[in-house]
Amino acid sequence: xxxxxxxxxxxxxxxxxxxxxxxxxxxxxxxxxxxxxxxxxxxxxxxxxxxxxxxxxxxxxxxxxxxxxxxxxxxxxxxxxxxxxxxxxxxxxxxxxxxxxxxxxxxxxxxxxxxxxxxxxxxxxxxxxxxxxxxxxxxxxxxxxxxxxxxxxxxxxxxxxxxxxxxxxxxxxxxxxxxxxxxxxxxxxxxxxxxxxxxxxxxxxxxxxxxxxxxxxxxxxxxxxxxxxxxxxxxxxxxxxxxxxxxxxxxxxxxxxxxxxxxxxxxxxxxxxxxxxxxxxxxxxxxxxxxxxxxxxxxxxxxxxxxxxxxxxxxxxxxxxxxxxxxxxxxxxxxxxxxxxxxxxxxxxxxxxxxxxxxxxxxxxxxxxxxxxxxxxxxxxxxxxxxxxxxxxxxxxxxxxxxxxxxxxxxxxxxxxxxxxxxxxxxx
Amino acid sequence: xxxxxxxxxxxxxxxxxxxxxxxxxxxxxxxxxxxxxxxxxxxxxxxxxxxxxxxxxxxxxxxxxxxxxxxxxxxxxxxxxxxxxxxxxxxxxxxxxxxxxxxxxxxxxxxxxxxxxxxxxxxxxxxxxxxxxxxxxxxxxxxxxxxxxxxxxxxxxxxxxxxxxxxxxxxxxxxxxxxxxxxxxxxxxxxxxxxxxxxxxxxxxxxxxxxxxxxxxxxxxxxxxxxxxxxxxxxxxxxxxxxxxxxxxxxxxxxxxxxxxxxxxxxxxxxxxxxxxxxxxxxxxxxxxxxxxxxxxxxxxxxxxxxxxxxxxxxxxxxxxxxxxxxxxxxxxxxxxxxxxxxxxxxxxxxxxxxxxxxxxxxxxxxxxxxxxxxxxxxxxxxxxxxxxxxxxxxxxxxxxxxxxxxxxxxxxxxxxxxxxxxxxxxx
Numbered sequence: 001x002x003x004x005x006x007x008x009x010x011x012x013x014x015x016x017x018x019x020x021x022x023x024x025x026x027x028x029x030x031x032x033x034x035x036x037x038x039x040x041x042x043x044x045x046x047x048x049x050x051x052x053x054x055x056x057x058x059x060x061x062x063x064x065x066x067x068x069x070x071x072x073x074x075x076x077x078x079x080x081x082x083x084x085x086x087x088x089x090x091x092x093x094x095x096x097x098x099x100x101x102x103x104x105x106x107x108x109x110x111x112x113x114x115x116x117x118x119x120x121x122x123x124x125x126x127x128x129x130x131x132x133x134x135x136x137x138x139x140x141x142x143x144x145x146x147x148x149x150x151x152x153x154x155x156x157x158x159x160x161x162x163x164x165x166x167x168x169x170x171x172x173x174x175x176x177x178x179x180x181x182x183x184x185x186x187x188x189x190x191x192x193x194x195x196x197x198x199x200x201x202x203x204x205x206x207x208x209x210x211x212x213x214x215x216x217x218x219x220x221x222x223x224x225x226x227x228x229x230x231x232x233x234x235x236x237x238x239x240x241x242x243x244x245x246x247x248x249x250x251x252x253x254x255x256x257x258x259x260x261x262x263x264x265x266x267x268x269x270x271x272x273x274x275x276x277x278x279x280x281x282x283x284x285x286x287x288x289x290x291x292x293x294x295x296x297x298x299x300x301x302x303x304x305x306x307x308x309x310x311x312x313x314x315x316x317x318x319x320x321x322x323x324x325x326x327x328x329x330x331x332x333x334x335x336x337x338x339x340x341x342x343x344x345x346x347x348x349x350x351x352x353x354x355x356x357x358x359x360x361x362x363x364x365x366x367x368x369x370x371x372x373x374x375x376x377x378x379x380x381x382x383x384x385x386x387x388x389x390x391x392x393x394x395x396x397x398x399x400x401x402x403x404x405x406x407x408x409x410x411x412x413x414x415x416x417x418x419x420x421x422x423x424x425x426x427x428x
Numbered sequence: 429x430x431x432x433x434x435x436x437x438x439x440x441x442x443x444x445x446x447x448x449x450x451x452x453x454x455x456x457x458x459x460x461x462x463x464x465x466x467x468x469x470x471x472x473x474x475x476x477x478x479x480x481x482x483x484x485x486x487x488x489x490x491x492x493x494x495x496x497x498x499x500x501x502x503x504x505x506x507x508x509x510x511x512x513x514x515x516x517x518x519x520x521x522x523x524x525x526x527x528x529x530x531x532x533x534x535x536x537x538x539x540x541x542x543x544x545x546x547x548x549x550x551x552x553x554x555x556x557x558x559x560x561x562x563x564x565x566x567x568x569x570x571x572x573x574x575x576x577x578x579x580x581x582x583x584x585x586x587x588x589x590x591x592x593x594x595x596x597x598x599x600x601x602x603x604x605x606x607x608x609x610x611x612x613x614x615x616x617x618x619x620x621x622x623x624x625x626x627x628x629x630x631x632x633x634x635x636x637x638x639x640x641x642x643x644x645x646x647x648x649x650x651x652x653x654x655x656x657x658x659x660x661x662x663x664x665x666x667x668x669x670x671x672x673x674x675x676x677x678x679x680x681x682x683x684x685x686x687x688x689x690x691x692x693x694x695x696x697x698x699x700x701x702x703x704x705x706x707x708x709x710x711x712x713x714x715x716x717x718x719x720x721x722x723x724x725x726x727x728x729x730x731x732x733x734x735x736x737x738x739x740x741x742x743x744x745x746x747x748x749x750x751x752x753x754x755x756x757x758x759x760x761x762x763x764x765x766x767x768x769x770x771x772x773x774x775x776x777x778x779x780x781x782x783x784x785x786x787x788x789x790x791x792x793x794x795x796x797x798x799x800x801x802x803x804x805x806x807x808x809x810x811x812x813x814x815x816x817x818x819x820x821x822x823x824x825x826x827x828x829x830x831x832x833x834x835x836x837x838x839x840x841x842x843x844x845x846x847x848x849x850x851x852x853x854x855x856x
Contacts, residue, residue: 001655003623018655020620020817038623038654039575065620065817095788095818117617117809118816126621133578140568147467150561154847155583155607155630156596156645158854168584170598170607172644173636173851179583179598186847189545189856192448192493193554195431195466201629202583208601216600217584226466227429227446360523381545381856388546389448389493390523419582419614423601426586428617428809 004040007074007084016071017042017086018094020121021062023104031059033088034081035070036121041081044070044088051089058091064103065121067094116419117428127255128415131248132404138247139200139221139400142240148223149194152201153183158378166206168216179204184395185327185382187224188358191393192385198223208423212412213300213350215401217421224395230329230339230357233394234315237343237353238271240398241313245269248407261409265311265346275315278337281306297323298342303350310346317341326368328356341396349406355396362386432468435502435512444499445470445514446522448549449490451532459487461516462509463498464549469509472498472516479517486519492531493549495522544847545856555683556843559676560832566675567628567649567828570668576651577622580629581611586806594634596644607632612650612823613755613810616786619654619821620813626651636851640840641728641778643829645849652823658757658767658785661822662743665771665781666699668826669741673697676835689837693739693774703743706765709734725751726770731778738774745769754796756784769824777834783824790814 002015019037033044072088112119156177168179183199190197200221318337328338340356359365401416414420430443447465461472500516584605596607611627618625628649746765756766768784787793829844842848
């Protein structure tokens with residue numbers, strides 16, 4: 001059995017490829033069978049006069065997604081998808097498919113989501129998920145090559161994350177446990193052991209949101225660096241994001257082509273990224289007619305407005321304390337604000353990173369926990385990190401689905417993950 | 429600021445290193461400070477007569493885990509840990525630590541687990557977690573280099589896994605959802621799209637078990653290959669496991685040294701691994717005095733007995749149907765058994781892999797689901813994979829913590845994960 005992407009090594013030879021029938025067509029004398037084997041697509045050409053009647057009959061009865069083994073001679077053909085064609089001599093049926101629910105026509109999105117386990121086979125979905133896989137490998141390579149130690153942080157936690165009220169709860173042998181919204185607090189604990197660390201895994205938000213930018217379960221990568229300040233942090237972010245984009249451009253050319261992605265703007269994504277302070281951003285937005293007021297977090301529509309004339313990702317830094325999480329470090333130059341940044345992607349893709357320098361002063365952190373009315377006992381271990389050798393440190397979280405959406409040029413994050421979980425979707 | 433592991437590039441120069449104080453000692457004229465910065469360890473030597481009184485006073489007051497910046501001249505010294513020493517000229521205190529709970533003495537395991545967020549800093553824990561991180565990168569590299577597409581499978585599922593009764597449940601906007609015990613069923617769905625796929629993430633078992641081999645939350649890697657049979661599957665497993673071991677031997681020499689791991693047996697881990705059928709294994713065990721009877725799964729003590737004279741990992745294949753999960757393919761040569769394997773690690777580390785060829789016959793799979801009294805509607809999408817182009821395929825799951833325990837030569841899986849979750853442990 002030869003894989004389709006290796007056909008070029010076998011031109012002129014007779015080989016067998018095994019895969020799923022994407023389509024058949026033909027007339028009385030010649031039939032075509034398009035087969036997908038997971039490594040590529042090839043068209044088999046069957047000439048009735050050249051094969052046994054039995055072979056012809058099998059081909060005529062093939063249904064979409066049936067599994068076949070096509071044997072034939074490999075021919076180079078520039079017009080063929082993938083560049084090769086198979087002059088079929090034998091067709092063996094591995095399994096006959098029942099009538100396939102997904103037809104080459106428009107289906108409603110709920111129908112496709114109900115059939116996500118099959119929809120994955122379609123060319124656009126394959127392209128997106130290959131880009132996702134490439135970006136994820138790039139995440140690991142980037143940090144591995146820079147001596148970060150990967151730290152797997154727990155999903156089941158007694159402590160809560162940053163957004164109380166949006167937690168999934170479970171019974172843990174009689175006690176309540178919550179699904180983690182972030183691994184950050186835990187990677188902070190690993191900094192004194194390894195200096196540079198990161199986690200990468202699923203995170204959970206029980207948000208009653210149906211927008212195209214939210215999933216209840218999504219994947220996030222969260223690096224944390226000891227002795228890095230907010231400026232170092234932004235420099236790491238722009239290097240990291242540029243690396244991910246470059247890897248996709250370099251190794252996913254076919255997939256970006258399938259998605260008809262205009263890559264000219266992606267080619268420009270190189271450090272440094274422009275920066276604007278939150279205060280300047282608010283002023284700019286007000287000048288553009290936004291009703292945002294200093295002190296409020298920026299919403300999706302403000303982010304879009306801010307990015308409308310910008311081609312590169314943009315850092316918005318030093319937000320007001322009240323708009324951000326309790327663990328961010330107070331800005332010594334303006335204590336109304338914290339040392340943090342959001343990184344906004346261009347082309348309307350919105351926030352892909354939130355980062356900050358962490359509050360390393362024990363008493364200020366305790367105050368913030370009390371102000372936010374968080375359960376102090378759950379954070380006792382986190383406070384210990386400030387008791388026993390506290391140190392300046394910074395980190396960020398990058399959402400994989402939003403990043404892949406931007407790189408792929410697709411606007412719905414629900415298609416950026418193999419099996420999306422939304423408020424109204426837990427199946428398949 | 430110079431990182432300790434780079435000191436060799438600066439011999440003879442004055443540099444500053446910043447990190448945590450592991451220990452101080454000395455007498456009236458000379459003081460030693462051992463500093464850990466996450467990249468290495470270095471000893472600073474302070475001669476009282478050569479520094480300002482103020483510098484001497486700061487050093488004298490240093491507590492364990494305080495953060496300091498030591499400035500001094502780098503000297504090569506073969507007797508020093510790491511091979512270099514710092515002739516200290518200045519000491520700057522970044523933060524003074526309160527009295528550190530973990531002292532250089534024996535602590536009880538519960539105490540250490542309660543302080544896991546600090547215990548991570550100790551040398552044995554650092555060594556184990558670096559090996560874990562190396563093994564995890566090796567997992568991704570192995571599959572990436574072999575054109576597997578990574579598929580992130582969902583944690584929140586409506587469907588249940590293979591061990592009903594050991595599920596964590598949560599309220600999902602009014603409906604029950606369960607934390608996934610495996611990603612396998614989902615990666616199977618991605619095979620017709622990509623042929624070779626894998627998932628890697630946390631999995632959950634609400635097992636009331638307190639043994640040293642169980643965690644309620646652990647990480648598992650699960651590859652799945654279209655058109656691979658049980659024999660192909662075992663060959664992939666032995667290649668994969670050998671690769672992980674070789675990577676650790678090659679790139680974690682220091683860490684294995686810290687753990688005093690005898691690596692001679694690990695050096696022998698190369699394909700092919702010996703195989704024994706379940707039936708032969710039962711016979712051998714009975715000969716050795718075990719009371720196991722044909723039809724029962726093998727327990728931990730049987731696995732230990734089976735491995736006592738074996739140096740290499742061992743495949744035990746083709747278990748009785750009743751002892752294994754519903755989705756395993758019936759063995760055509762002995763329908764009492766299924767086409768599956770467990771891979772047992774030597775040296776008493778037990779099962780690290782469970783794998784199988786999957787049942788690809790729709791009706792036989794439906795029967796098995798009914799026999800096991802599983803909720804058929806939750807598996808409707810899984811059955812679809814047999815309706816629409818069913819295909820022979822195989823895969824396996826390797827548990828990261830058990831594999832790292834074996835490679836590290838440590839017997840408690842709870843130390844193989846940064847923040848272990850056990851029946852009685854959800855903190856920190």
